Amino acid sequence: MIRISTKPSLYRDFALLSVMILFILFLVSIWVSYETYQEYSHDAVKQLENEAVRIDRTLIVEIERASYLLESVGRQINNYSTTDLPRIALLLKSFDKANYKKKSEFFWIDATQNIIASSKDGIFKKPISVSDRDYMKKAITSPWAIHIGQPIEGRVNGKWVMPLAIGISNEKDEFLGAVMVSLDIQSFSKQISTVIK
Numbered sequence: 001m002i003r004i005s006t007k008p009s010l011y012r013d014f015a016l017l018s019v020m021i022l023f024i025l026f027l028v029s030i031w032v033s034y035e036t037y038q039e040y041s042h043d044a045v046k047q048l049e050n051e052a053v054r055i056d057r058t059l060i061v062e063i064e065r066a067s068y069l070l071e072s073v074g075r076q077i078n079n080y081s082t083t084d085l086p087r088i089a090l091l092l093k094s095f096d097k098a099n100y101k102k103k104s105e106f107f108w109i110d111a112t113q114n115i116i117a118s119s120k121d122g123i124f125k126k127p128i129s130v131s132d133r134d135y136m137k138k139a140i141t142s143p144w145a146i147h148i149g150q151p152i153e154g155r156v157n158g159k160w161v162m163p164l165a166i167g168i169s170n171e172k173d174e175f176l177g178a179v180m181v182s183l184d185i186q187s188f189s190k191q192i193s194t195v196i197k
Contacts, residue, residue, distance in 0.1 A: 073179045092107070108177060109130060113130055130180075
């Protein structure tokens with residue numbers, strides 16, 4: 001039979017006390033770390049939610065502004081012939097000269113779903129078909145409403161843009177064409193990053 005010494009020992013008592021203190025400090029540090037992490041996570045989530053709201057507001061304001069401009073152009077085109085291309089090109093250029101930001105470009109799309117004029121290049125010698133674009137399909141089915149397309153690489157300028165289009169129809173609900181603005185994504189991203197800062 002093995003006998004365990006039960007004599008008081010200063011070394012053993014000191015060692016036990018040290019282990020207990022270290023264990024308590026370890027538990028306290030875990031608790032402090034957990035509480036700090038929880039508080040930091042809560043603050044980070046709150047900040048991200050605030051930034052998301054600000055970005056959302058920026059997008060809404062920009063889309064409302066683009067919607068207003070597109071509807072204005074569409075109403076003016078609707079007032080005169082949709083085949084008067086020099087006048088349409090001049091109208092698009094006048095809106096471009098209004099220094100609408102985001103390095104945007106305005107386009108006129110005829111009833112056959114071809115881009116035939118732009119604010120920067122005037123009347124195209126060779127029309128560009130956009131019949132495969134999602135915003136174009138939506139513009140035909142529901143005119144006089146803003147339609148946002150998927151970000152695409154522009155066929156005219158080669159930059160990545162976010163297209164916004166509005167379909168135009170006459171009193172008989174006949175589709176006459178669409179007005180589109182392409183917002184430069186790089187410029188748009190800079191504005192959003194400025195909002196975040």
